[in-house]
Each structure stands twice: as C-alpha cells, then as structure tokens.
Amino acid sequence: MSDVSHLPKHPPVEDWVNDFDHTDPRWTEDPFPIWDELRTASPVVHTERFLGCYMPTTYEAVRAIANDTEHFSSRRIIVRDIRPEQTANAPPITSDPPAHKPAKQLLLPPFTPDAMKKLEPRVRAICNELIDEFIADDQCDAAARYTKHIPVRAIAHMLGIPEEDGDLFIRWIHEILELGIKDQAILVKAAEEMDVYFAGHIEHRKTHPSDDLISTMMNARTKDGKPLDDAHVSGSLRLLLIAGIDTTWSAIGASLWHLAKTPADRERLVREPALMPAAVEELLRAYSPVTMAREVMKETTISGCPVKPGNMVLLSFPAANRDPAMFPEADKVVLDRKENRHAAFGLGIHRCVGSNLARMEMTVALEEWLKRIPEFRLDPTGTVTWSEGTVRGPRQLPVLFGKTA
Amino acid sequence: MARLKIRVDQDKCQGHARCKSLAPELFELDEYGNAHEIGDGTVPAGLEDKAWLAQTNCPEIAIEVTEE
Numbered sequence: 001m002s003d004v005s006h007l008p009k010h011p012p013v014e015d016w017v018n019d020f021d022h023t024d025p026r027w028t029e030d031p032f033p034i035w036d037e038l039r040t041a042s043p044v045v046h047t048e049r050f051l052g053c054y055m056p057t058t059y060e061a062v063r064a065i066a067n068d069t070e071h072f073s074s075r076r077i078i079v080r081d082i083r084p085e086q087t088a089n090a091p092p093i094t095s096d097p098p099a100h101k102p103a104k105q106l107l108l109p110p111f112t113p114d115a116m117k118k119l120e121p122r123v124r125a126i127c128n129e130l131i132d133e134f135i136a137d138d139q140c141d142a143a144a145r146y147t148k149h150i151p152v153r154a155i156a157h158m159l160g161i162p163e164e165d166g167d168l169f170i171r172w173i174h175e176i177l178e179l180g181i182k183d184q185a186i187l188v189k190a191a192e193e194m195d196v197y198f199a200g201h202i203e204h205r206k207t208h209p210s211d212d213l214i215s216t217m218m219n220a221r222t223k224d225g226k227p228l229d230d231a232h233v234s235g236s237l238r239l240l241l242i243a244g245i246d247t248t249w250s251a252i253g254a255s256l257w258h259l260a261k262t263p264a265d266r267e268r269l270v271r272e273p274a275l276m277p278a279a280v281e282e283l284l285r286a287y288s289p290v291t292m293a294r295e296v297m298k299e300t301t302i303s304g305c306p307v308k309p310g311n312m313v314l315l316s317f318p319a320a321n322r323d324p325a326m327f328p329e330a331d332k333v334v335l336d337r338k339e340n341r342h343a344a345f346g347l348g349i350h351r352c353v354g355s356n357l358a359r360m361e362m363t364v365a366l367e368e369w370l371k372r373i374p375e376f377r378l379d380p381t382g383t384v385t386w387s388e389g390t391v392r393g394p395r396q397l398p399v400l401f402g403k404t405a
Numbered sequence: 406m407a408r409l410k411i412r413v414d415q416d417k418c419q420g421h422a423r424c425k426s427l428a429p430e431l432f433e434l435d436e437y438g439n440a441h442e443i444g445d446g447t448v449p450a451g452l453e454d455k456a457w458l459a460q461t462n463c464p465e466i467a468i469e470v471t472e473e
C-alpha cells in the first residue's frame with residue numbers, strides 16, 4: 001500500500017518507558033503493571049506521541065504539577081493527537097489563575113455535601129427503578145443497565161433537563177472523550193450539538209425561570225455585578241454534563257467489578273454497611289477513573305526531571321494513587337484503609353467541583369445494589385470491556401446473581 | 406493525653422471535605438464547601454483520634470494538628 005495516510009497513527013507500544021501511549025489497548029485493559037514499570041524507570045517519563053507528552057508517574061510528581069499553575073496550563077485538558085488553536089472553553093476546568101477562581105466559586109455552592117443530601121432521595125429512587133428493570137433476569141450487563149444511567153439521570157435532574165435525554169448526553173460524551181482524541185471533526189460536531197441543545201434550554205429560562213442549576217448559572221453575577229454571557233453558561237453546562245457522567249459511571253462500575261470478583265470484600269460490605277464511606281474512598285483510590293492533562297508553558301524541573309514547553313502532560317491521578325511510596329500495599333484494595341490522601345478528584349485548585357455529588361452517587365448506587373443483590377459474580381461466559389483514554393471504567397460488565405449466583 | 410488543637414490552612418484547603426466527613430464534630434464547611442475548624446480549633450477530649458484521622462486523610466495536607 002502506497003497511501004501512508006491510512007497507516008495507523010498509534011503503532012503498538014514496544015518501549016513503554018520512552019514511547020508510552022495511554023490509548024494502547026493494553027493500557028486500556030490493564031494499566032497497573034505499565035504504571036509500575038514507568039514509575040520504576042523515572043518519576044517523569046516522556047513520549048514523542050501526541051506531539052510530545054510527559055507523564056508524572058509518582059504521587060509526588062503529580063502533586064507538584066497539579067499545584068504549579070505557573071508552569072502548567074489547564075487550557076488543554078485532554079492529551080490528543082492534535083492541538084488545534086480553537087479549543088472550546090469550559091470554565092473553570094480549562095481556566096488558569098486569575099480567571100479560574102471566580103468561575104469556580106460560581107459552581108461550588110450547588111455542589112456542597114449539604115446540597116447533595118437534598119438530591120440523595122432522587123438518586124436512591126433512580127437506582128431502584130433501574131434494578132427493578134433487570135432483577136428478575138438473574139443476570140445483567142451492570143454497566144449498560146445500571147451504572148451508566150445513574151449519573152446521567154442525577155445530573156439531568158440537577159440541571160433541570162429531561163432525564164430521558166440521557167442517551168443523547170452519553171453519545172456526546174463518547175464522541176468528545178473517546179473518539180475525539182483521534183478525530184477532531186467528531187469532537188467539534190458533538191460540542192456544537194451540545195451548545196445548540198443548551199442554547200435552547202438557556203433561551204427557554206429567560207422567559208420561564210426555574211430553580212434548577214441552569215437558572216442558577218444564569219442568575220449568577222460576577223464580582224462587578226454582571227451576568228455571565230451565554231457562552232460562559234453554555235461552556236460550564238457542557239463541562240458539568242461531560243464531567244458529571246462517565247466519570248461517576250466508571251467509578252461505580254469499577255467498584256461493582258471489584259466486588260463481583262472479590263467475594264470477601266463484597267461479603268464484608270454487606271455485613272458491615274458502616275464501612276461504606278471508607279470503602280468508597282478506597283475504591284476511588286484503587287480504580288480512579290479520571291486522568292487529566294496540562295500543557296507545559298515554561299521550562300521547569302519536576303522531581304529532578306527537566307520539563308520543556310511545547311509538550312503536554314498526562315496528569316494521571318489514577319497512577320499517583322497506585323504509588324507504593326504514598327500508599328502501603330498500593331495494589332491491594334483495603335476497604336478500611338486508615339490513611340488515604342487519594343487524588344481521585346485531583347489536587348490543587350482544579351479539585352473536581354462534583355466530588356461530593358460523585359461520592360453520594362457512588363455510595364447510594366453501591367448501597368442500593370448490595371441491599372437488593374448482595375450476591376453476584378462476573379459472568380464467566382461474558383467479557384468485561386473498559387473505556388479508552390481520559391476516563392477509565394467498565395463499559396460492559398456482565399454479572400450473574402439471584403438463582404445464577 | 407495532651408490537648409490537641411486543629412487549624413485548616415485556607416490557602417491549601419480545596420474543599421475535598423474529607424475532614425468534615427471523618428470528623429463532623431471538629432470541622433464545618435462554608436458556602437463554597439471549604440473547611441474550617443469549629444470554634445477555636447480546640448479538640449474536645451475523646452475526639453483526638455478523629456482529629457488525627459482528618460489530618461492524615463486531607464489530600465491537600467491543609468490540616469495542622471498541634472499539641473498544647
């Protein structure tokens with residue numbers, strides 16, 4: 001074949017330390033031994049792929065970069081094959097100081113733990129509505145039938161948009177976070193469709209105000225008393241929808257996957273429900289779904305390694321959370337782990353604004369599942385598949401329960 | 406046992422709210438979800454373990470525990 005444009009741009013990785021690729025199928029399937037290999041080699045590794053990209057491999061190096069907004073920008077938050085000039089802003093996640101703080105403060109009050117308590121009964125009901133649909137079958141794909149739908153319905157409820165539009169949101173997110181890494185046209189189209197969708201909801205509320213999160217954003221005022229422009233509102237809504245869905249879907253799914261294959265932990269959680277808060281933190285640590293990115297703006301040194309502008313940084317909170325220098329028995333799930341400064345929701349000023357929502361959803365989803373399906377296991381005839389790229393979690397999770405458990 | 410005092414460094418706290426979850430008797434959250442020690446931060450007798458637990462679980466290392 002003479003047409004090189006059809007050659008795959010991601011040849012299989014042969015040298016992880018000098019040529020890592022977080023979209024390689026082996027990374028998607030089982031990243032943990034790869035991260036161990038990288039961490040043993042260096043606290044910061046580099047690849048020429050993605051137009052040049054570093055990856056901090058230790059907790060310490062991840063923390064240093066997350067806290068260094070002088071040398072590392074958040075204007076691009078996904079490591080991709082290309083770096084187009086036009087990036088759709090989604091404040092505050094794509095903001096740097098000083099614009100970051102005011103944009104973030106607008107979003108924080110609706111996501112406090114107390115605010116989440118008010119949403120909790122609806123989430124508990126959502127979980128039970130979903131379980132009702134498949135419990136009689138004694139088997140299901142827990143990702144497709146359960147974990148996938150909980151965050152999308154919860155965030156739709158908060159935003160004040162129809163829960164039934166969930167499949168649409170899930171498609172956009174797949175196009176932006178997975179397909180968009182390698183195909184700009186798909187990403188742009190999805191982002192435009194989202195903007196049109198939200199523009200309609202914003203327009204409607206101008207004449208029909210409500211008490212949902214879209215209205216809260218529209219009513220927000222900057223320090224000098226001005227309302228946010230529609231593009232800021234739309235960008236933040238896009239962020240909440242994207243960030244609020246497949247992240248938590250992944251965390252709930254990975255937790256159920258762990259419990260399905262680890263009867264001792266499953267039985268212990270059923271027996272000791274008071275263990276749930278610590279268990280949720282530990283499952284978040286062990287199976288952190290979210291990897292972020294930064295762009296190097298100025299030359300600096302991280303953990304003794306030189307870092308140069310023109311490169312992206314794959315900011316792997318999941319890898320940091322497996323660093324044995326920070327977490328004894330880092331590769332083991334210890335449900336009652338006492339010291340757990342995990343970074344699943346990031347570190348520094350970009351701490352996930354929805355962390356309290358995610359924790360509540362995870363807790364409720366696991367509690368309701370364990371109440372009604374205390375015994376379950378992976379279906380040995382089925383296949384568990386994991387999502388690629390920025391957010392890692394099971395997208396197919398066939399389990400057996402009831403008479404088949 | 407010596408009396409303990411806690412303090413949340415407001416420059417470091419990012420609102421993970423782990424302390425409030427682990428030791429609600431010792432920490433409160435403001436409208437942005439950032440944590441503050443309750444009162445002057447003096448840890449009532451019997452809650453020392455919770456103070457240390459909160460300190461060792463803060464992802465931002467924002468909690469200081471001092472022995473008076």
